[in-house]
Amino acid sequence: MARLYDLGFSGHIFTWRRGNVWERIDRALANDHWLNDFLYTTVSHLSMTGYDHRPLLISINSSINSTKANFIYLNVWSSHPDFMNQVTSVWAIYHNDNPWVKLWILHKKLAAKLTSWNWQTFDNLNTRVVEAEAIVNDLEYKLSQNPNFETDLYNANEGLLNAIHLQEQLLHQKATQNHWGTETQAIIDNAVEHFQKLFTKSEVVRTEVKGNLFDHCRHYTSTLKLADIPSEEEIKTTLNSIDSNKAAGLDGFSADFYKTAWNVIKSDDIDVVQAFFTGQEPIKYFTSSIIVLITKETVCNRWDQFRPISLTSVISKIISKVLVARIQPHLNRIINNNQTAFIKGRSIVDNVLLSHELYQDLDKRCRGREYDLQIRYLQSLSHHSLRFF
Structure with a gap:
């Protein structure tokens, strides 16, 4: 039996009206293959305008190129004051009756959103550190000539430390990613x-467990x-x-x-x-x-x-x-x-x-026959057959 998923919608919740009766009876459905190839499919409920059914506008975008690196959430993002705005902008506009499919598509949409936002916000971190350090050096020189720059230097040092902290967090998480070279x-x-x-x-032949x-x-x-x-x-x-x-x-x-x-x-x-x-x-x-x-x-x-x-x-x-x-x-x-x-x-x-x-x-002597004791050492579970489990 084919597994079809409701693609959800944005806009007004109801798609059909008769008198005072409103219902959502028009839906766009897709199977696993469609979602794999066109994950960023969106369904919009348009205005009725002279009809008893609301038209559905289906926008189809191809999935991300398979050669592109997989999305990886960077913990440093959560420290940015605009981070929650990015999450809210995606999470507030999608509806779907299947909770698994809804969260799946929300993840994919948010991943695309955060990837774009990362390029705009964090891509120039190294440059920001260099610029902040230059400002501190300049203010240190000015302070040696004029004591009125004390507050400005304090604020500049805070900005430099924050930029360095973000840079270290980003580099630490990226360092955990494996790079195997060209082969x-x-x-x-x-x-x-x-x-x-x-x-x-x-x-491995094992004795049946008795219930x-x-x-x-x-x-x-x-x-x-x-x-x-x-x-x-x-x-x-x-x-x-x-x-x-x-x-x-x-x-x-x-x-x-x-x-x-x-x-x-x-x-x-x-x-x-x-x-x-x-x-x-x-x-x-x-x-x-x-x-x-x-x-x-x-x-x-x-x-x-x-x-x-x-x-x-x-x-x-x-x-x-x-x-x-x-x-x-x-x-x-x-x-x-x-x-x-x-x-x-x-x-x-x-x-x-x-x-x-x-x-x-x-080693102790005992009456009767002598017995041999065979001891078997199993390999670690990581080297054992999966049939062991």
Whole structure:
């Protein structure tokens, strides 16, 4: 079945009238392929003027060239006094019945807006620092000749420090972006080939888990209400727990954006998180992730010296953290005490010490047959087959 999305609209909310009855019965629908190729499609409701139906004006713009760099939100933007005006100008003019599609398109429109605004506002940061420094030097000379320039020099120093601070923030975030040189595609293909082979090794045969082993906690878990629709307060608390400097996902928006613009964008963010808990399927834009390689050693020249991690969108992180925060207080009751790793309040060292004691006991003489003990060390999870999970 084709998945069609309402493209939303700008203008008057109703498109049809009969007497005192007003309804919105005219809509523009599109599927995934259309949104991928013509994401910046806008629908405007025009004046009726002699008709009982309102004409719909559909403006179609092609998507951004695929060779253009992906959008990356820069945290330094939020410190600019005009930043919230840029967000509000985009967020206040769009309507859509599907919360996932609405937030998707708002993200894309805002990304284009902020990219243009960045070129106009922050592109000349280096020049601004040089100019501010020249003003300070000039005022320092004037102050040596005339003490009346004390206040002017103080203000000029403040301006220079602010410009340097913005420049350092911008350079710090840009420094985290990877640059692989001119052979980018060849490196990507080689990395994909390596990790595909690593994660698609022969299947591991595992014993079937018996459902009756969990009967003792089945009633308890059924009363936890883990899938209840989260409140605004729960969503906001979860958002605040995410580090603002964490790398963004495929959409390019970091947690700093959501926190700074919360008062403007919160209704749409809350809608999509709550939509997930009501069973509404998210679109690929929010579920996609970027695989990034983290170095294990100071100097790396082989792919097995990298650890792959996934960078997901902030919306995806909020949903995951809401679920984690709900179930975490109950893990000690649900999970058997024999499991000591990855449980808060327990330590994997306990099992290490127990294994050490057992190994030492092997040297003791005992009555009866002698037994061999085989110890198998698993590779780290980053090197194990995905079938392990």
